[in-house]
Amino acid sequence: EAAALAIHAEKGRSAILFGPERSGLETDDVAIARTIVTVPINPEFGSLNLAQAVILVAYEWSKGVELSSPPAVDLDPPAPQEELEGMIDHLERMLDASGYYFPPDRAPTARRTLRGLLTKPAWNAQEIRTLRGVLSTIDKPRRR
Numbered sequence: 654e655a656a657a658l659a660i661h662a663e664k665g666r667s668a669i670l671f672g673p674e675r676s677g678l679e680t681d682d683v684a685i686a687r688t689i690v691t692v693p694i695n696p697e698f699g700s701l702n703l704a705q706a707v708i709l710v711a712y713e714w715s716k717g718v719e720l721s722s723p724p725a726v727d728l729d730p731p732a733p734q735e736e737l738e739g740m741i742d743h744l745e746r747m748l749d750a751s752g753y754y755f756p757p758d759r760a761p762t763a764r765r766t767l768r769g770l771l772t773k774p775a776w777n778a779q780e781i782r783t784l785r786g787v788l789s790t791i792d793k794p795r796r797r
Contacts, residue, residue, distance in 0.1 A: 659688060669710055674703040729777030736781045741771055743788050 670686065672678035683689065692709060694701065701709065745764060754760035776784075 669714075671703060671706060671710075729779060731775035732778045732781040736778060737772065737776060740781050740785050740788070741768055743785060743792075744771070747788060747792050 669690075670678065670682060672682065678686075690710065692701065692706070744767065748754060748763075748767075749760075754763055
C-alpha cells in the first residue's frame with residue numbers, strides 16, 4: 654500500500670516490475686528499483702506465484718486512485734415468456750417440417766437442447782422479434 658501511495662504521489666511515468674515466477678528478479682533489476690515491494694505472507698507458504706503477486710499489487714494500486722464507474726447502460730428488459738415460447742414453438746415447427754428431427758427418437762433430446770440454448774440468455778423483446786423475423790423469412794422465402 655505504501656509503495657502504491659508513493660508512486661501515485663510522483664509525477665511522470667512509473668512501472669512495476671515483476672520477475673519470472675521461477676527465479677524472481679535478477680540482482681541488476683533489483684539494484685535499479687527505487688522501491689521494493691514486499692508482502693507479509695504466511696511462513697508455511699514461502700512465496701506467491703506470479704499471478705497472485707500481480708493481482709495483489711494491482712488491488713493495492715487501485716485502492717490509491719479513484720476508479721471510474723462503468724457508464725450506466727439502459728438494457729432492454731427480458732422479453733415476456735409468451736414471446737420466447739412463441740419463438741421456440743415457431744422454430745420447432747419449422748425444424749419438424751424440414752425433417753430436422755430425424756430419426757424420430759432424436760426429437761426429445763434435440764428439442765430439450767434447443768430449448769435450453771434458447772432460454773439461457775435473457776432475450777429482450779427486440780431480439781425475439783428479430784429472430785422471429787429471420788425464422789419467418791426462412792419459413793416463407795420471398796418470391797423473386
